Amino acid sequence: MTKFRDLIQWFVTITTGIVFLCALTTTLSGEETIPTAMLWQAMLAGGLCSLATVLLFPSEPKSRRHVVVGISLHFLSLCAIMLYCGTRFGWIDWTLSGAAYMIGCVVLVYAFTTGVSYLIESAQARLMDRLLKEKYPGS
């Protein structure tokens, strides 16, 4: 159940990031309309990326090395998924510049989701710390 909840949370965060990037890209390119298919494509890409996150992101790392290896594998899997979706859905051309553009987008969405997660978790930790100090004033 925890894994499923995590999957949904990641899906919402990652898909929001992808949709934001789609909106930014299409606006900057001067497009006034977007095909309906793009919305489903964004959700599919978000779903695949959230699945990769739940399966590959190191949730209980044993060491710093485990963290580095885990995050690297996770990032590479996201790049692979987005490069596949990008070429399959016609978002990018299968060229060096197209691939570089897509990897840049992955970095941006990664930074966005990491930032959001950090803010949420920090707020939760602060709340729990306050409640703990209220429960045990001597500590």
Next chain:
Amino acid sequence: MKITILPPTPGQEDEIIIRCAQLDDSLMDLIRALKAEKTKLTAYSDAGITMLSPKEIYYFESVDDKVFAYCEKQVYQIRKKLYELEADFAGTDFLRISKSTIVDLSKVAHLSSAFNGRLEAKLRNGEKLIISRQYVGALRKKLGI
């Protein structure tokens, strides 16, 4: 709940009487906490055998199938399994925070966010413990969230 404190008659020892229509979970927790308060643990160290009060223990940790009790500065071995200690101290301030650790929450000085949904608990003696993701829910429940 009404609480009445009466002085004992001469020669009478301290006694706690619980009068209730039904023993519910909160009363069972109270009874367990009272019992745990009075229970001493047999602890082993190089210096010999010591009877430890739960109040002295900061956390229990299982390492290589052995369980150790960490006090402010000393460490003792306890000849009980971690799950047995978890059951003995259920309803008290002791809480399982990972597969191998049970901590006394009253000894936690500060909580902060750690990597990926985990928490870091800094104890009053300066030691730091990690609260695993899967046990954060139990801590939230303990804190009433």
